Amino acid sequence: MNNKQISILLVDDEERFRQGLRSLLGFYSTSASLPVNVVGEADCVEQVVKLAIQKSPDLILLDLELVNSDGITAMERLKDISYSGRVLVLSAHQEDKWIFQAMQKGAAGYVFKSRVANQLCDAINTVLKSEIYLPPEAASGFFRCFQENASSVYKASSQLHLTEREQEVLQLLTQGASNEEIAKNLYVTVATVKAHLTNIFEKLKVSSRTQAIVAAIKLGLVQA
Structure with a gap:
């Protein structure tokens, strides 16, 4: 990445987790490994959309569990407003269906919350280069679901x-x-x-x- 400051929106229904992300991102900035600026926080879809329009962040770090809704709906709404930044999912959900659905809806990457401390910096750098970030533990789940989905579509169309x-x-x-x-x-x-x-x-x-x-x-x- 260059030295341009990266604007980030934090989206999670747990304030404590958002605070942890702020601290981690602050460490990246002070160590000069990743110049970031947190421009806002949200815990529900309505706030996500409002802040995406107001702040136009380069990146949204998105949880899949939100107040009264979920991250999948948030990504659908972001698509409706033609949000041009990138979405990186940080989720406790490790089920194949969640990974597959998130990537289908436009996520640029998927990181398990248990691995955030080790993977977040690399994930951010990767998705901001317009590349996909899927560590092995998430990629395997995605491709399992992809193969099952492709197989069911092929079977139905063949019949x-x-x-x-x-x-x-x-x-x-x-x-x-x-x-x-x-x-x-x-x-x-x-x-x-x-x-x-x-x-x-x-x-x-x-x-x-x-x-x-x-x-x-x-x-x-x-x-x-």
């Missing part, structure tokens, strides 16, 4: 005889893409997209885009 291209169209459809956006993304014509949608509707036994999206989610045909 309905969806082609690979139809699967791609369906995935983009569930993300809210228009026919024109799907065509542009897949480098095909709008007419081709419409033909794929006709085939998809027939295989799913639906008659509209909304029905197709609902069916795809219920059948596990798309990744969340």
Whole structure:
């Protein structure tokens, strides 16, 4: 990292843990290993969004357990406001599903709280270089879930005889893409997209885009 000061927002529902993070980050700054500035603290989604807009921090250190909500919802809200910084999850949750879901929602890294003292400095440096930080203990959980998810999607699409291209169209459809956006993304014509949608509707036994999206989610045909 260069000498530019890094603005950080601390998000955790436990004040004591936030204090510990402040102390650790303060040590990084005074030792010149990581010039950081904590610009705010939050313990709920509403505060996260408000401070992200007001302070535009370079990095958000995010817990997955928040007051009246969770970090997954916070990341969804941050995406809604087009937050341009990075999110590094610091969580006590070590279950595969939490790691996978957090990374799917846009986290740039995942650190178990029990390993924060040893890994935080390296994690911050890594994610601020637009790289992903997943230490071995978190990476193994992520890939286990990734493989299971990919396998279930493949099995469901195979049973309905969806082609690979139809699967791609369906995935983009569930993300809210228009026919024109799907065509542009897949480098095909709008007419081709419409033909794929006709085939998809027939295989799913639906008659509209909304029905197709609902069916795809219920059948596990798309990744969340």
